[in-house]
Amino acid sequence: MLVAVLSGFILAIFAPTIKRFLGYRAGWVLALLPASIFIYFLSLYDQVMTQRAVFELYEWVPTLGINLSFYLDGISLMFALLISGIGTFIMISSGGYLKGHVNQGRFFAFMLMFMASMLGVVLASNLIAIFFFWEMTSVTSFLLIGFDHLRKAARRAAFQALVVTGLGGLGMLGGFIILGVSVGNFELVEIMQFGTEIKDLDLYFVILVLVLLGAFTKSAQFPFHFWLPNAMEAPTPVSAFLHSATMVKAGVYLLMRMYPILGDTIEWSVILGTFGAFTLLSGTFIAIRQTDLKRMLAYTTMASLGLLVMLIGVGGEGAIEGAVLYLFAHSLFKGGLFTVAGTIDHEAGTRDITKLGGLRSKMPITFFAALIAALSMGGIIPLVGFIAKESMYHALLHGNNYTLILLAVAIIGNAFMFAIGFAVALKPMLGKLGDMPKAAHEAPIMLWIGALVLGICGLAAGFGITYLGSTLIHSAVSSINNENASTELHLWAGINMPLILSLFTMGLGAIIYMNYHRVRIFADDVLNWIGWGPDKGFDQFFAGLLAIAQWVTRNMQNGDLKTYMRYIFIMLALVIWVPMFIYGAFPSIDLTKLVTPTFYEAGILLMAVLGLYAVLVAKSRLTSIVSLGILGFSVALLFMLFGAPDLSFTQFMVETLSVVILALVMTRLKLDKSDRKYGLYAIISAIIATAVGTGMTLLLLRVMQTELDMSLSNYFTKYSAAIAHGHNIVNVILVDFRALDTLGEISVVMTTGIVVLALIRLKPKVDNNKDQNEDNLKGSVK
Amino acid sequence: MEFYLAILVGLIFAVSTYMMLSRSVIRLVLGVALLGNAVNLLIFTVGRVTREIPPIIPNGFKGMITGIANPLPQALILTAIVIGFALFSFVLVLTYRAYESLGTDNSEEMRIAEPEDVLVSELTY
Numbered sequence: 001m002l003v004a005v006l007s008g009f010i011l012a013i014f015a016p017t018i019k020r021f022l023g024y025r026a027g028w029v030l031a032l033l034p035a036s037i038f039i040y041f042l043s044l045y046d047q048v049m050t051q052r053a054v055f056e057l058y059e060w061v062p063t064l065g066i067n068l069s070f071y072l073d074g075i076s077l078m079f080a081l082l083i084s085g086i087g088t089f090i091m092i093s094s095g096g097y098l099k100g101h102v103n104q105g106r107f108f109a110f111m112l113m114f115m116a117s118m119l120g121v122v123l124a125s126n127l128i129a130i131f132f133f134w135e136m137t138s139v140t141s142f143l144l145i146g147f148d149h150l151r152k153a154a155r156r157a158a159f160q161a162l163v164v165t166g167l168g169g170l171g172m173l174g175g176f177i178i179l180g181v182s183v184g185n186f187e188l189v190e191i192m193q194f195g196t197e198i199k200d201l202d203l204y205f206v207i208l209v210l211v212l213l214g215a216f217t218k219s220a221q222f223p224f225h226f227w228l229p230n231a232m233e234a235p236t237p238v239s240a241f242l243h244s245a246t247m248v249k250a251g252v253y254l255l256m257r258m259y260p261i262l263g264d265t266i267e268w269s270v271i272l273g274t275f276g277a278f279t280l281l282s283g284t285f286i287a288i289r290q291t292d293l294k295r296m297l298a299y300t301t302m303a304s305l306g307l308l309v310m311l312i313g314v315g316g317e318g319a320i321e322g323a324v325l326y327l328f329a330h331s332l333f334k335g336g337l338f339t340v341a342g343t344i345d346h347e348a349g350t351r352d353i354t355k356l357g358g359l360r361s362k363m364p365i366t367f368f369a370a371l372i373a374a375l376s377m378g379g380i381i382p383l384v385g386f387i388a389k390e391s392m393y394h395a396l397l398h399g400n401n402y403t404l405i406l407l408a409v410a411i412i413g414n415a416f417m418f419a420i421g422f423a424v425a426l427k428p429m430l431g432k433l434g435d436m437p438k439a440a441h442e443a444p445i446m447l448w449i450g451a452l453v454l455g456i457c458g459l460a461a462g463f464g465i466t467y468l469g470s471t472l473i474h475s476a477v478s479s480i481n482n483e484n485a486s487t488e489l490h491l492w493a494g495i496n497m498p499l500i501l502s503l504f505t506m507g508l509g510a511i512i513y514m515n516y517h518r519v520r521i522f523a524d525d526v527l528n529w530i531g532w533g534p535d536k537g538f539d540q541f542f543a544g545l546l547a548i549a550q551w552v553t554r555n556m557q558n559g560d561l562k563t564y565m566r567y568i569f570i571m572l573a574l575v576i577w578v579p580m581f582i583y584g585a586f587p588s589i590d591l592t593k594l595v596t597p598t599f600y601e602a603g604i605l606l607m608a609v610l611g612l613y614a615v616l617v618a619k620s621r622l623t624s625i626v627s628l629g630i631l632g633f634s635v636a637l638l639f640m641l642f643g644a645p646d647l648s649f650t651q652f653m654v655e656t657l658s659v660v661i662l663a664l665v666m667t668r669l670k671l672d673k674s675d676r677k678y679g680l681y682a683i684i685s686a687i688i689a690t691a692v693g694t695g696m697t698l699l700l701l702r703v704m705q706t707e708l709d710m711s712l713s714n715y716f717t718k719y720s721a722a723i724a725h726g727h728n729i730v731n732v733i734l735v736d737f738r739a740l741d742t743l744g745e746i747s748v749v750m751t752t753g754i755v756v757l758a759l760i761r762l763k764p765k766v767d768n769n770k771d772q773n774e775d776n777l778k779g780s781v782k
Numbered sequence: 783m784e785f786y787l788a789i790l791v792g793l794i795f796a797v798s799t800y801m802m803l804s805r806s807v808i809r810l811v812l813g814v815a816l817l818g819n820a821v822n823l824l825i826f827t828v829g830r831v832t833r834e835i836p837p838i839i840p841n842g843f844k845g846m847i848t849g850i851a852n853p854l855p856q857a858l859i860l861t862a863i864v865i866g867f868a869l870f871s872f873v874l875v876l877t878y879r880a881y882e883s884l885g886t887d888n889s890e891e892m893r894i895a896e897p898e899d900v901l902v903s904e905l906t907y
Contacts, residue, residue, distance in 0.1 A: 559897070561889035562803055565810075569799050595783055605786055612797045615816070621808060628812055631794070635819050638787070642831040643851030647822075647859055654867045658815060661871060665878050666808070669887065685803040693796025696824070700788040703828055713829075713854040718846050720853075721839045729837040729850075733857035745861050752868040756875045 008116025027095015074475030096446025172214025219251025236342025272313025279306025318395025418509025
C-alpha cells in the first residue's frame with residue numbers, strides 16, 4: 001500500500017516531462033497509474049473480505065509513536081476504489097479539458113499529488129500520518145484552485161480554502177494529539193480497541209469538538225461552507241474530483257472512522273445532526289438561487305455533505321448503511337454531473353443556465369450521461385441513488401422523534417436536490433437553442449467518457465445492489481459499526497413506507513422543478529434580505545486582522561528609539577516587581593541591626609550620590625562627563641575599601657580612559673548644550689526609572705537574605721596556591737582556572753578595537769544631490 | 783554595609799534608566815556607562831562584602847584560608863569592567879559616526895532605517 005500511495009507523488013515529478021512529449025494525450029498515459037491502483041485495490045478485495053482488514057506498518061518516528069502505517073478495511077477500500085476509479089477518468093478528462101494550456105503538465109502533477117495524498121488520508125492508520133496526508137490534500141487543493149493564478153478571484157478562493165481547511169486541520173491535530181496522549185497510542189487500530197473508555201475521558205468533549213472542527217471545515221459544513229462554492233474557480237476536472245467526489249468527503253471519512261471511537265454519544269448525535277441538517281437545508285436553498293451550473297452543483301454538494309454528516313450523527317446500522325450508500329452514489333453522480341458541466345462549458349463557452357438551451361441534439365452522448373447522473377441524484381429507480389434514499393428513509397423512520405425531524409429535513413433536502421439535479425441536466429439540453437458564445441457540438445471522447453462511465457456505474461450498481469450490498473457495502477458498514485452488518489439490500493423491496501416517502505419526495509421535487517424560476521427568485525430575495533454571509537465575513541475578518549496588525553506594528557515598531565527603550569525598561573520593572581508581589585518576596589529590613597559605616601565609607605557613598613546627581617542635572621554635556629567620572633572613581637574607591645584592589649586599579653584606569661575619550665569625542669561634536677526632557681515625557685521616564693531603581697534595591701536586599709553558595713569560591717581559595725601556584729586568587733582564577741574566558745574577553749576587546757578603527761577611518765559618503773537640494777532650499781528661502 | 787550599597791546600586795540603576803530614556807543618543811551612551819557600574823556593584827554586593835582583606839594567600843601558606851574577601855565575584859567583575867569598556871567605546875564611536883553622517887544626536891531624527899511615513903501595504907489576493 002506504501003507503493004500505491006507514494007507512486008502518485010513520484011509520477012507527479014515526471015508528469016510535466018511526459019506532457020511535453022505527448023501533449024494533451026498525456027492524460028491517457030497518466031490515467032494508467034490510477035487505473036492500476038484501482039486494479040491493485042480490487043485484488044486486495046478478497047483479503048479484506050476474509051480478514052476484515054489488511055495492515056502494513058513502516059516506522060517513521062517510532063520514538064514518538066508516529067508510524068507510516070496503513071490500514072485497509074471495508075470503508076477505506078471503498079474510498080480507495082472511488083478515488084482511484086474516478087481519478088482515472090478525471091486524468092483523462094483533464095487531458096481534454098485543458099488541451100493546449102501552457103501549464104497543463106503542472107496541472108497533471110498537482111492532480112497526481114492530490115490523488116496520492118487523498119489515498120494517504122483514507123489508508124493511513126496512524127493519527128499523525130492521517131493529519132500529514134490531510135494537510136497535503138489542503139495544499140494540493142490550494143494549488144489547484146489557484147491554478148489559474150492570474151485571476152484575482154482564483155487567488156482569493158485558493159487562499160480562502162487554505163485558511164479554512166488549514167484552520168480545521170490544526171484543530172484536528174490538536175484533537176488527535178489529546179486523544180493519542182490520553183490513550184497512549186496513535187495507531188487507529190489500537191485506539192479502536194478501547195471501546196467506551198475514550199467516551200468517559202474528561203477531555204472527550206474537547207477531543208470531539210477539535211476533531212469535528214477538522215471534519216466540518218473539510219466537508220464544508222455550515223458555517224465553514226463558503227470556501228467550497230468559491231473553489232469552483234478551479235478548472236472543472238478539479239471541481240469534479242476534489243470538490244465533489246473525494247476531498248470534501250475526507251471530513252465524512254474522518255467522521256466514519258471516528259464513529260466507533262468517539263461516536264454514538266448524545267454530544268455526537270446532537271452536534272452532527274444539527275450541523276448536518278442545517279447545512280443540508282441552507283445548501284439546497286442557496287443552490288437554487290444560482291444560475292452558474294458549477295455553483296449550483298457546488299451548493300448541492302454542500303447539501304449532500306450535510307446529509308451525510310446528519311446520517312452519521314444519527315448512527316446505528318441503518319443510518320450508517322444509508323450514509324455509505326449515499327456517499328457511494330453521490331461520488332458517482334456528482335463527479336459525472338461536474339464533468340458534464342465542464343463539457344458544456346467547454347463546448348458552449350458559458351455555464352449560465354439562463355443562456356444555455358437546446359443542446360440535446362448537438363451533444364447526445366453528454367445529454368445521456370447527464371440524464372443518468374440526474375436520475376441517480378433524484379433517487380429514481382433503478383439507479384443506486386434510489387437505494388441510498390430508501391435506505392436512509394428506512395433508518396430515519398425506525399428511530400425516535402429526533403430522527404423523525406431529521407427525516408422531514410432529509411425529504412425537503414432531497415426534493416430540492418431532485419429539482420436542481422434535473423435543472424442542471426435538462427435545462428441546457430431541452431428547449432430552444434440558447435444564446436451561447438460558441439456554436440456547440442459534441443465534445444471529444446476525453447471529455448465525455450468520464451461522465452458516461454460514472455453514470456453507467458451508477459446504473460450497474462443499482463442493478464447489482466444485492467451483490468454489492470453483501471460485499472463492499474456490507475464490509476464498509478461493518479468496519480464503521482465495528483460489528484457485522486445484517487441487513488440485505490434489494491433494488492425492489494416491495495411497496496413500503498420508504499417507497500411512499502420516496503414518491504412524495506419526487507412529487508415535491510417535480511413541483512419545485514415546474515416552478516423553478518419562481519422558487520429561484522424567492523430564494524434570491526430572501527438571501528438578499530439576509531445580505532451578510534460568512535464569505536463576506538471572511539474578507540471583513542482579514543481586513544480587521546490586518547488593521548489590528550498594522551495598528552500594533554505602528555505602535556510597537558514605530559522607529560523611535562526611546563519608545564523601544566521605554567518598552568524594555570517597563571518590562572524590566574515588571575519582571576522585578578510582579579514576582580515580588582505574587583510570592584510576597586519583599587526583603588525584611590531590620591534597621592536596628594544595620595552596621596554604621598565609618599566616616600570615610602560614608603564620605604565615598606556621598607561622593608557617589610553627588611556624582612550621580614550631577615550627571616542627571618548637568619546643563620552641559622562636559623559637566624555630565626566629569627560627573628560620570630566622579631561616580632566611577634567612587635565605585636573604584638569602594639572596591640578598594642572592600643578588599644578588591646585589582647578591581648579598583650582596573651576601574652580607575654577604565655574610568656580615566658572613558659572620561660578622556662568621551663571628552664575628546666564631545667568636543668568634536670557641535671551639540672546643543674541642553675537636552676532637557678519636557679513635561680509628561682519626563683514624568684513618565686522618571687516613574688519608570690524609579691520603579692527600576694527601587695526594584696533593583698529590593699531585589700538585591702532580598703537576594704542577600706538567602707544563603708550564599710560558597711563552594712566555588714572555597715574551591716578556588718583552597719587550590720589556587722596549592723595547584724596553580726599563585727597567591728592572588730583573583731588573578732589565578734582569571735589566568736588559570738578560567739583562562740579560556742579571559743581569552744574570549746581579550747578577543748572581544750580586540751574585535752572592538754578593529755571595529756572602532758574601521759568606523760573612524762571610513763569617511764561618510766557625501767550625498768551631493770542632497771547637499772544641492774538643501775542649498776537650493778536655503779537659496780529659495782533667502 | 784550591604785544595605786547602603788544596595789541603595790546606591792538602586793540609585794545608579796534609576797539614573798541610568800532615566801538617561802537611557804532620553805532623546806539624545808549621547809545621554810543614552812552615558813546611561814550605558816552608568817549601567818555597567820551599577821551591574822558591577824550589584825555583583826560585588828551579592829558576593830557579600832568584607833572590609834579591607836583582599837583575597838590573597840600569604841606566602842608559605844597552604845590549605846584553606848578564611849576571612850578574606852570573596853574572590854569569585856571579583857574575577858567576574860574584572861572581566862565585566864573590561865568588556866563594559868569595550869562596549870562603551872564601540873557605542874561611543876557608533877554615536878560619533880551617526881552624528882557625522884546624520885548631523886544630529888537626537889534619536890527622533892534618526893529615521894533612515896525606519897521612515898515614519900511608510901505603512902504596511904494593503905492585503906490583496
